[in-house]
Amino acid sequence: MPLHIVTEANRCLQCKNAKCQQGCPVHTPIPEIIKLFKENKLMEAGEILFRNNPLSVICSEVCNHAKQCAGNCIRGIKDSPVHFSSIENYISDMYLDRMHASVPLKRIDKHVAVIGAGPAGITVAVLLAMEGYHVTIFEWHSKIGGVMQYGIPEFRLPKSILDRYEARLEEFGIQIRLNATIGSTLIIDNLIRDGYDCVFIGTGAERPRSLGIKGESLGNVHFAMNYLANPKAHHLGNRVAVIGVGNAAMDVARTALRNGTKEVTMYAMGKEIAASSSEVAYAKLDGAEIETGMQVQEITEQGPVFKRTKYGENDEIIGTEDELIQTYADSTIIAISQIPRAKLVRTTSGLLAGDNGLLIVDENYMTTKRGVFAAGDVVTGAKTVVHAVDGAKKAAEAMKKYMNGEL
Numbered sequence: 186m187p188l189h190i191v192t193e194a195n196r197c198l199q200c201k202n203a204k205c206q207q208g209c210p211v212h213t214p215i216p217e218i219i220k221l222f223k224e225n226k227l228m229e230a231g232e233i234l235f236r237n238n239p240l241s242v243i244c245s246e247v248c249n250h251a252k253q254c255a256g257n258c259i260r261g262i263k264d265s266p267v268h269f270s271s272i273e274n275y276i277s278d279m280y281l282d283r284m285h286a287s288v289p290l291k292r293i294d295k296h297v298a299v300i301g302a303g304p305a306g307i308t309v310a311v312l313l314a315m316e317g318y319h320v321t322i323f324e325w326h327s328k329i330g331g332v333m334q335y336g337i338p339e340f341r342l343p344k345s346i347l348d349r350y351e352a353r354l355e356e357f358g359i360q361i362r363l364n365a366t367i368g369s370t371l372i373i374d375n376l377i378r379d380g381y382d383c384v385f386i387g388t389g390a391e392r393p394r395s396l397g398i399k400g401e402s403l404g405n406v407h408f409a410m411n412y413l414a415n416p417k418a419h420h421l422g423n424r425v426a427v428i429g430v431g432n433a434a435m436d437v438a439r440t441a442l443r444n445g446t447k448e449v450t451m452y453a454m455g456k457e458i459a460a461s462s463s464e465v466a467y468a469k470l471d472g473a474e475i476e477t478g479m480q481v482q483e484i485t486e487q488g489p490v491f492k493r494t495k496y497g498e499n500d501e502i503i504g505t506e507d508e509l510i511q512t513y514a515d516s517t518i519i520a521i522s523q524i525p526r527a528k529l530v531r532t533t534s535g536l537l538a539g540d541n542g543l544l545i546v547d548e549n550y551m552t553t554k555r556g557v558f559a560a561g562d563v564v565t566g567a568k569t570v571v572h573a574v575d576g577a578k579k580a581a582e583a584m585k586k587y588m589n590g591e592l
């Protein structure tokens with residue numbers, strides 16, 4: 186066992202009013218887990234973690250710990266916080282392989298269709314299948330994972346974790362239909378016709394948001410999600426411009442630099458950087474540069490054209506300078522967030538969405554169609570893995586009530 190996680194566990198004060206736990210969006214019982222870890226009860230700790238958050242091992246890798254568990258740890262006030270994520274990673278990684286995943290002996294005669302195998306869909310599928318419900322997942326892509334598979338780069342999240350998850354899902358008796366899009370040949374009405382008692386939509390927000398400016402369709406311009414889905418298929422050249430400074434932009438920059446690009450500059454409209462401080466630090470370490478106060482006007486084959494931002498007294502953006510600045514890049518990548526493709530699911534089934542394309546749900550995560558629930562990015566807009574898990578857990582509870590006739 187690596188010494189540093191033992192040292193970290195020994196630093197935990199076992200607070201009664203644990204701020205770390207409160208700072209975690211799924212309220213992981215951190216002191217209890219650390220206590221079990223110190224008693225060498227790793228399987229017990231792993232089971233608690235998995236039941237509370239089936240994606241615990243993934244969250245231990247990709248969550249913004251500096252804002253959540255570690256960021257709220259009491260020891261962080263005077264010293265460095267307890268790095269619980271390393272302890273969680275050790276336990277949950279081991280548990281994922283050693284857990285006893287099997288089809289429950291007592292099955293419940295209710296069938297659930299889950300649309301989308303991202304964090305939200307996987308969470309609902311696991312939580313319901315573990316209790317004996319019959320679950321079938323419909324996934325558009327040829328692999329499970331959603332953005333964890335097709336967005337977050339391999340060097341941050343090894344894809345082999347998702348293969349291990351797929352094996353566990355099958356052991357729980359979950360049927361997975363890959364390359365199966367709901368909203369095309371099959372629509373939600375077909376699922377209900379075929380006897381599914383409840384439907385969950387976890388289709389995420391993977392459609393790149395467009396800048397709406399001239400040049401977006403040029404041959405050397407790409408959207409972040411399209412690039413990240415298959416970086417090796419792109420030949421970006423030596424110099425790359427990235428429009429945007431969020432986490433996706435950092436992933437694009439670091440991926441490009443690992444695939445032969447020599448220089449990457451990311452451009453921000455204002456002074457604020459949307460990405461987490463650790464992602465920015467890593468991108469800079471890898472050699473990426475950030476230019477703030479640059480508003481893109483057009484993209485040419487030579488690279489993006491900007492105007493400099495004008496700021497008011499409180500640094501608010503009040504407009505742009507007149508001068509056009511042509512920058513030079515072999516390729517330009519647009520990384521300004523994503524929106525849902527939910528229209529595909531929605532238009533064929535009469536579900537309502539807001540103007541922003543996000544599905545409308547009530548306090549029980551039920552959409553405007555009875556028996557059809559939704560959570561994750563398709564409801565909240567682009568957020569994080571742990572927020573998708575949190576919504577999906579609540580949706581799964583409501584789905585059980587619905588199938589029991591209590592909702």
Ligand SMILES: Cc1cc2nc3c(=O)[nH]c(=O)nc-3n(C[C@H](O)[C@H](O)[C@H](O)COP(=O)(O)OP(=O)(O)OC[C@H]3O[C@@H](n4cnc5c(N)ncnc54)[C@H](O)[C@@H]3O)c2cc1C
Binds near residue numbers: 303332367391
């Ligand atoms: C580049 C990038 C980096 C990120 N990095 C982090 C990070 O480090 N940490 C973090 O916590 N979060 C990160 N996020 C955000 C996080 O990945 C998402 O918030 C999370 O994946 C949302 O989960 P979801 O299940 O709602 O949707 P998704 O992950 O988008 O999954 C939706 C799934 O539904 C499938 N689908 C869509 N439509 C249909 C249909 N009609 N029929 C069948 N299947 C369908 C899709 O193929 C996909 O597999 C990142 C996002 C991006 C884009």
Ligand code: SF4
Binds near residue numbers: 204216259
């Ligand atoms: S806040 Fe820090 S010290 Fe207190 S229980 Fe959580 S991890 Fe341990």
